[in-house]
Amino acid sequence: MTQQQKPRILIVEDDESMALCLGGSLDQLGYEVLGTVTTGEEAIAAVKEHLPDLVLMDVVLSGKMDGIAATEQIHLFSNVPVVYITGRTDIEQWQRAKITEPFGYILKPFELRELDVVVAAAFYKYQKEQEISSTKNRCYSCLEHFGGIVLHSDLDFNLFLVKGPVEHIMGYEPDQIMAGNPRMEDITHPEEVPLYSPEDLQKLKTVPNYMAVKEHRVVTRDNQVRWVRENVKNILDQYGKPASIERVIYDITDYKKVQDSCQGLQKQLLQSEKLASIGQLTVGVAHEINNPVGYISSNMEVLRQYVTGYTDVLKMAESLKKSVAENNMEQAKVIVQEMSKLEEEISLDYMMNDVDKLLQHTEMGIEKIRKVVMGLRTFSHRDTNMMEPTDIEGVLESVMAIVYNEIKYKAVIKREFTKLPLVHCNSQEIGQVFINLLINAVQAISDKGEITIKTFIEGNHVGVAVSDTGSGISPANMKSIFTPFFTTKEKGKGTGLGLSISYEIIKRHNGDILVESQPHVGTTFTVLLPLDVNA
Numbered sequence: 001m002t003q004q005q006k007p008r009i010l011i012v013e014d015d016e017s018m019a020l021c022l023g024g025s026l027d028q029l030g031y032e033v034l035g036t037v038t039t040g041e042e043a044i045a046a047v048k049e050h051l052p053d054l055v056l057m058d059v060v061l062s063g064k065m066d067g068i069a070a071t072e073q074i075h076l077f078s079n080v081p082v083v084y085i086t087g088r089t090d091i092e093q094w095q096r097a098k099i100t101e102p103f104g105y106i107l108k109p110f111e112l113r114e115l116d117v118v119v120a121a122a123f124y125k126y127q128k129e130q131e132i133s134s135t136k137n138r139c140y141s142c143l144e145h146f147g148g149i150v151l152h153s154d155l156d157f158n159l160f161l162v163k164g165p166v167e168h169i170m171g172y173e174p175d176q177i178m179a180g181n182p183r184m185e186d187i188t189h190p191e192e193v194p195l196y197s198p199e200d201l202q203k204l205k206t207v208p209n210y211m212a213v214k215e216h217r218v219v220t221r222d223n224q225v226r227w228v229r230e231n232v233k234n235i236l237d238q239y240g241k242p243a244s245i246e247r248v249i250y251d252i253t254d255y256k257k258v259q260d261s262c263q264g265l266q267k268q269l270l271q272s273e274k275l276a277s278i279g280q281l282t283v284g285v286a287h288e289i290n291n292p293v294g295y296i297s298s299n300m301e302v303l304r305q306y307v308t309g310y311t312d313v314l315k316m317a318e319s320l321k322k323s324v325a326e327n328n329m330e331q332a333k334v335i336v337q338e339m340s341k342l343e344e345e346i347s348l349d350y351m352m353n354d355v356d357k358l359l360q361h362t363e364m365g366i367e368k369i370r371k372v373v374m375g376l377r378t379f380s381h382r383d384t385n386m387m388e389p390t391d392i393e394g395v396l397e398s399v400m401a402i403v404y405n406e407i408k409y410k411a412v413i414k415r416e417f418t419k420l421p422l423v424h425c426n427s428q429e430i431g432q433v434f435i436n437l438l439i440n441a442v443q444a445i446s447d448k449g450e451i452t453i454k455t456f457i458e459g460n461h462v463g464v465a466v467s468d469t470g471s472g473i474s475p476a477n478m479k480s481i482f483t484p485f486f487t488t489k490e491k492g493k494g495t496g497l498g499l500s501i502s503y504e505i506i507k508r509h510n511g512d513i514l515v516e517s518q519p520h521v522g523t524t525f526t527v528l529l530p531l532d533v534n535a
Contacts, residue, residue, distance in 0.1 A: 006032040007123060010052040012070070013085065014038040014062045018108065022056060022085075025115050040065030040073075047074050054122060056106070059086040059093060068093075071100045081126040083118060085110075149249040151177075151184070155205045155234075155242060159184075169228070169251045171221025189217035189225065196232075199458065203516070204234050205242055211478050212514055215252065215507055227256040231479055248479075292365030299358045299365075306355060309346035313339065389422035390430065392462060392529070393455055399434040400453075407442045407451065411468070416454040420462050423529050429505045430529070433513075436498035437466040437525050444470025444523060460531050461511070467524040473517040481515065 009031050013019040019036045026033050034050050037043050040061050047055065055074070057067040065073075071082050084097055087108035097105075103122035106115060149164035162174040170177075170187055177184070188195055195214055196204075203210040211233040217225050229252045234242035316339045323332040343349075400413065407413060441451045449469040456463045473481060482503040506513045510530050517523040 006030060007053045008032045008034045008050070009054045009056060009119070010034045010043070010046055010050065011036040011056050012038075012040075012043040012046075012061065012067060013056070013058045014060075015058070018058075018085075022115075025112050026119070028112070029116050029119070031119070039063040040067065040070030043067075043070045044073050047078055047080060051078075052080060054103075054119065054126075055080055055082045056119075057082050057084055057102075059084050059097065068096045068100060071102070075100065081122050083122050151247040151249070152235075153245050153247070155245060157184075157245065164249075169220075169226065169249070170218060171224075187218045187220075189219055192216040195230075197459070200232075200514075204232065204245055207516060208234070208236055208240055208242060209475055209478070209518065210234055210242070210516055212512075213482060213503070214512075226251060226253045228252060233478070292369050296362050296365045299362045303355070303358055306351045309342075309348065309351060312342055312346070313348065316342065387424055387426055390425050390427045392420050392423050392425075392430070392464065393417050395427050395431045396434055396453060396455075396464070399431050399438065403435060403438050403442075406439065410442055410445050410447070411449045411451045414450060414452040416452060418455050418457065420455055420457065421531060423462055423531065425509055425529060426505075430509070433502040433505050433527060434464070434466070436502045437527075440498065440525075441466055441468035441470065441523070444468050444472070446471065449522075457531075458528065461528040462531060463526055463528050465524055465526045467522060469522045472519040472521050472523055473515070474519055478515070478517065482513075 011022050023033045034052050037046050059067040081103040083104040084102050085106045104118040106118050152161035153159045162177045166174045214230045229250045231248045235244045237243035320335045452467040454465040482499050512528045514526045
């Protein structure tokens with residue numbers, strides 16, 4: 001049907017007077033009536049021959065086949081929209097009719113206005129469904145072009161759609177996967193099962209726009225092991241609540257082979273990104289050092305003056321001792337008077353109380369400088385790949401000492417630390433991940449906000465969650481945040497490697513990095529690291 005053609009409607013009605021009334025009304029409304037048939041068999045033949053744009057189908061027809069049965073047969077070869085006409089309202093009939101997914105109902109007797117609304121709504125609904133179907137097909141075509149498998153399921157992972165090169169990647173037909181023979185759990189490598197943690201499953205069911213990325217192995221039909229990257233997210237209904245789950249699976253076997261052959265290059269890239277992060281923080285780090293250096297220098301000058309005063313008092317005390325030893329009491333009195341005058345001039349009592357405070361402040365400044373310098377030494381020298389028991393919260397404290405100047409003007413830091421056991425990891429690499437997450441968090445906050453750092457234990461993993469009250473990540477960008485060189489920051493404010501490298505670091509530690517985000521609300525990145533060395 002083109003825009004110039006009238007929509008063509010087939011009437012299936014065995015009551016001659018009703019059929020004439022329908023035909024006249026449709027003509028009055030500007031539709032073309034292809035014709036009228038009276039049985040289900042005739043309706044099937046007419047649809048095949050004339051290809052109508054809409055069928056008005058009486059539910060009760062003469063002959064062996066009623067309108068519902070005829071619609072079921074028509075839907076085997078055509079997606080033409082059907083609107084039922086009925087004068088009955090019994091429950092069994094309605095239940096049968098619902099299964100065929102009609103585009104509307106017209107109750108006898110009808111009014112012209114009712115007919116107009118139902119037919120127009122049916123055409124509109126059909127047009128929108130066709131547009132959605134066309135969009136889906138284009139999306140699936142693109143995914144197939146880029147080698148991705150799409151799985152749609154309910155919230156309990158019961159599949160209702162499988163698209164893409166399943167056979168090429170896994171060796172099975174899409175219909176086999178749909179039928180659960182084999183199940184996706186059976187294809188996943190035994191060492192990777194279960195792929196989703198209980199927390200993942202719960203959040204997919206309850207947290208809008210929750211997304212997780214998994215890299216894991218699958219065992220193909222011919223027993224080959226292949227690497228895949230799986231992006232899983234929930235799809236929301238019209239009320240903004242999770243209604244289904246979409247999983248997009250890419251074959252990354254070749255990527256893994258290249259990755260394995262480029263370990264040296266990867267180390268150089270990591271080192272460059274570490275230095276770039278520290279370079280980005282140079283001004284802030286310099287400020288964090290200059291600040292305590294400034295008041296240490298000031299304290300030292302005051303202490304020098306105090307020492308001069310103390311020295312003068314001690315010299316008078318020596319003279320006093322000598323006068324007393326020589327029994328020269330007159331001279332002793334003079335010296336005592338002079339000492340009292342000097343003590344008043346230099347405010348000796350105040351000096352004695354102030355010295356302790358100056359020393360405490362100086363020690364605090366020295367400790368602050370020590371922490372910053374130790375943090376810089378930890379994260380700037382070349383990675384040694386050393387894995388050792390590490391205090392994760394200690395690493396966080398070192399990182400915060402480095403990035404503090406970046407944060408303090410834009411956000412308040414809230415610590416929610418649990419005393420964590422030591423974790424077997426590379427402290428330099430894990431520190432780099434935390435630097436990247438904290439820099440991203442503060443850069444997401446436009447004015448004033450809050451950054452919360454929470455540590456916790458979950459099963460056999462320790463977790464670190466970094467949350468901000470920033471601008472959030474749009475759903476369109478969520479799938480790309482771990483892609484190398486992808487960035488939403490303005491030019492000069494990011495390389496697009498921070499999250500990609502962080503993702504690779506955590507995966508090398510057999511851990512996981514998850515993200516939850518809502519635009520204009522904030523973002524939470526959660527890092528999970530295994531407690532078991534061999535996890």
